[in-house]
Amino acid sequence: xxxxxxxxxxxxxxxxxxxxxxxxxxxxxxxxxxxxxxxxxxxxxxxxxxxxxxxxxxxxxxxxxxxxxxxxxxxxxxxxxxxxxxxxxxxxxxxxxxxxxxxxxxxxxxxxxxxxxxxxxxxxxxxxxxxxxxxxxxxxxxxxxxxxxxxxxxxxxxxxxxxxxxxxxxxxxxxxxxxxxxxxxxxxxxxxxxxxxxxxxxxxxxxxxxxxxxxxxxxxxxxxxxxxxxxxxxxxxxxxxxxxxxxxxxxxxxxxxxxxxxxxxxxxxxxxxxxxxxxxxxxxxxxxxxxxxxxxxxxxxxxxxxxxxxxxxxxxxxxxxxx
Amino acid sequence: xxxxxxxxxxxxxxxxxxxxxxxxxxxxxxxxxxxxxxxxxxxxxxxxxxxxxxxxxxxxxxxxxxxxxxxxxxxxxxxxxxxxxxxxxxxxxxxxxxxxxxxxxxxxxxxxxxxxxxxxxxxxxxxxxxxxxxxxxxxxxxxxxxxxxxxxxxxxxxxxxxxxxxxxxxxxxxxxxxxxxxxxxxxxxxxxxxxxxxxxxxxxxxxxxxxxxxxxxxxxxxxxxxxxxxxxxxxxxxxxxxxxxxxxxxxxxxxxxxxxxxxxxxxxxxxxxxxxxxxxxxxxxxxxxxxxxxxxxxxxxxxxxxxxxxxxxxxxxxxxxxxxxxxxxxxxxxxxxxxxxxxxxxxxxxxxxxxxxxxxxxxxxxxxxxxxxxxxxxxxxxxxxxxxxxxxxxxxxxxxxxxxxxxxxxxxxxxxxxxxxxxxxxxxxxxxxxxxxxxxxxxxxxxxxxxxxxxxxxxxxxxxxxxxxxxxxxxxxxxxxxxxxxxxxxxxxxxxxxxxxxxxxx
Numbered sequence: 001x002x003x004x005x006x007x008x009x010x011x012x013x014x015x016x017x018x019x020x021x022x023x024x025x026x027x028x029x030x031x032x033x034x035x036x037x038x039x040x041x042x043x044x045x046x047x048x049x050x051x052x053x054x055x056x057x058x059x060x061x062x063x064x065x066x067x068x069x070x071x072x073x074x075x076x077x078x079x080x081x082x083x084x085x086x087x088x089x090x091x092x093x094x095x096x097x098x099x100x101x102x103x104x105x106x107x108x109x110x111x112x113x114x115x116x117x118x119x120x121x122x123x124x125x126x127x128x129x130x131x132x133x134x135x136x137x138x139x140x141x142x143x144x145x146x147x148x149x150x151x152x153x154x155x156x157x158x159x160x161x162x163x164x165x166x167x168x169x170x171x172x173x174x175x176x177x178x179x180x181x182x183x184x185x186x187x188x189x190x191x192x193x194x195x196x197x198x199x200x201x202x203x204x205x206x207x208x209x210x211x212x213x214x215x216x217x218x219x220x221x222x223x224x225x226x227x228x229x230x231x232x233x234x235x236x237x238x239x240x241x242x243x244x245x246x247x248x249x250x251x252x253x254x255x256x257x258x259x260x261x262x263x264x265x266x267x268x269x270x271x272x273x274x275x276x277x278x279x280x281x282x283x284x285x286x287x288x289x290x291x292x293x294x295x296x297x298x299x300x301x302x303x304x305x306x307x308x309x310x311x312x313x314x315x316x317x318x319x320x321x322x323x
Numbered sequence: 324x325x326x327x328x329x330x331x332x333x334x335x336x337x338x339x340x341x342x343x344x345x346x347x348x349x350x351x352x353x354x355x356x357x358x359x360x361x362x363x364x365x366x367x368x369x370x371x372x373x374x375x376x377x378x379x380x381x382x383x384x385x386x387x388x389x390x391x392x393x394x395x396x397x398x399x400x401x402x403x404x405x406x407x408x409x410x411x412x413x414x415x416x417x418x419x420x421x422x423x424x425x426x427x428x429x430x431x432x433x434x435x436x437x438x439x440x441x442x443x444x445x446x447x448x449x450x451x452x453x454x455x456x457x458x459x460x461x462x463x464x465x466x467x468x469x470x471x472x473x474x475x476x477x478x479x480x481x482x483x484x485x486x487x488x489x490x491x492x493x494x495x496x497x498x499x500x501x502x503x504x505x506x507x508x509x510x511x512x513x514x515x516x517x518x519x520x521x522x523x524x525x526x527x528x529x530x531x532x533x534x535x536x537x538x539x540x541x542x543x544x545x546x547x548x549x550x551x552x553x554x555x556x557x558x559x560x561x562x563x564x565x566x567x568x569x570x571x572x573x574x575x576x577x578x579x580x581x582x583x584x585x586x587x588x589x590x591x592x593x594x595x596x597x598x599x600x601x602x603x604x605x606x607x608x609x610x611x612x613x614x615x616x617x618x619x620x621x622x623x624x625x626x627x628x629x630x631x632x633x634x635x636x637x638x639x640x641x642x643x644x645x646x647x648x649x650x651x652x653x654x655x656x657x658x659x660x661x662x663x664x665x666x667x668x669x670x671x672x673x674x675x676x677x678x679x680x681x682x683x684x685x686x687x688x689x690x691x692x693x694x695x696x697x698x699x700x701x702x703x704x705x706x707x708x709x710x711x712x713x714x715x716x717x718x719x720x721x722x723x724x725x726x727x728x729x730x731x732x733x734x735x736x737x738x739x740x741x742x743x744x745x746x747x748x749x750x751x752x753x754x755x756x757x758x759x760x761x762x763x764x765x766x767x768x769x770x771x772x773x774x775x776x777x778x779x780x781x782x783x784x785x786x787x788x789x790x791x792x793x794x795x796x797x798x799x800x801x802x803x804x805x806x807x808x809x810x811x812x813x814x815x816x817x818x819x820x821x822x823x824x825x826x827x828x829x
Binding site: 177179180182185189190194195196198199313321 | 375377378397398399400401402407409411413416417418422423425426427429431432433434
């Protein structure tokens, strides 16, 4: 019985830990399917976390914090678009600039506003998202298997967790079942074909980036106003990059990207679970080694276990119409 | 009196300092096939891109059916009944035929009814014009000829009344060209208007009823096709009279000096692209390799010139084995043994575009006397040599200090040729020597190759231009799918025979 609840809690934390990865990976799919590289997921997630925390601290409502985060992230995406779509700059450089800017900006603004470098005040219960307990969760807990599944795994998550997993089929539907999705995929593969079909390539890429900004804001808000009750320095901790890796591992496809995110989430959950645990024959594994697990997995997976990842054909190339 | 369906008045267009179109006037009559001919860089494609709304003219007006219209984007043109088949197809390779065709004209936000309707409409169109296209096929699985049909179908589906085709035959086998012309004629009979952009005189004579000639951004003449001749058109295109036939002396064949035995070569993706190829070239002989692009010619040339590793088999020069799977000589060592190479892709492999002309003229020999002494470049010597050789090869403009990428394709090719021919090679490997080169320069390049042959060099010529193969080669081999599928002495061979071999059907 204890084994079962162990498993349940592991799955539960996998779902929670994967949440920002899923949002970020979906955000990445929109940008990269349109042909724009987005390394700035990391920076945008960090900015969203900061803005959401500050917003709900001042406005007293986490939803308003989220809204602010969305606005700011869309603006950052537009900035990336302005540099790399309109002015045809190098997309990676633009992303790196955004990432560095935001690490400094969040630290400095927190110091200026709250007197502590890179730390925002703790949010009270009204200022943050709380766990949602699904109806009858307590009553059903004792039913074997179904009870565990419902009460311990499905129930008791933050709103973002549910939204993240609902976003995956939605993204799939948009990308593969709508005319917008067709144009999105086309513009990342062969922008000239899109242009000659009478569609504005730049507008398409900006639209994709706007959606990217909205989605990544959810990831940041999840970190600072749900899982934690404040923003702290560099709290995104490489999740943006991890999500990008998951997206590539998932071959720019929402379903497989989801699986990759869950895999990364699972190793992370596992490493937390394994900390301080004595394993038979091996003994206690150093914390540092365990914590490195998800990142090692990323490298190993990307290095060759998944086969050749075929990126959208026109990725990273600014569209130049006239010679 | 037929009324013009499309009328251009005083169109001007410049890119930076380059004026691509100067005061162009053009009238195209409804229901005709109208040819626009001119050399590379004459401004034909730019003009048609303006008509298609891809570029905007700096000044001038465009009338369709007598009504002046403002074309700000391809969408405006498509709505006004203009369709264009570009030289490089505008297709998304990993989409299906259907997806490519409806792109931009889906008619609904979420796919459903309209998609079904589009499919039915397209199937009808395919039947009408006998296109034989599977709408659910992925583009990357289709041959070039079929991709072109998809492009035509796309334009028709979008309601094109005027169909512009930009150099449509460059990538097709002669049989595919026949099919295309059949389609174009049937479209004309349906009342569609066709604009054919080309630099091939024979196509103009075959297909069009009227022709307009462009030279250096200007429209230099309009005429009815029946009132003109190939020679006259060529003269209008170049601005002087041109020799269309190459004069070739009787072959003086020497001993076999270059020999390839059972050669197989893999490409970067580890796919075998050259399969068990055997060939011999004698001194004083030009061996032509015909074939549709991508049938192993590139990899063969790369292997022979020491750029690509040999998978199996061997290469012999003067009876000495120079390469097999275990060891191969690099291009530099081959050069010392008297082998020169004019690569297919001159921008990528033949030249360094950002270098000045004089640097490219000596590149590869730059560390030898007299161009350098004790590892220091001898600029005086280099400049002198450059001036001399650029005059000799008629490179225009005649300025060694100009950045190489600013020369036209033909002049870039002359720079490479002068460098490779300068040392009087025994074996010369030439890939696509006149791709993107204007007629005037073609004449010059062909003459140089013939001169080399007459001087006793063994020349291997790979080209996708059948005319070029037929007019230069003494012997012709055809490559298909990495194999040599045919070998013929160049006597009474027709392009039809070669075409069948090239398509892999004979």
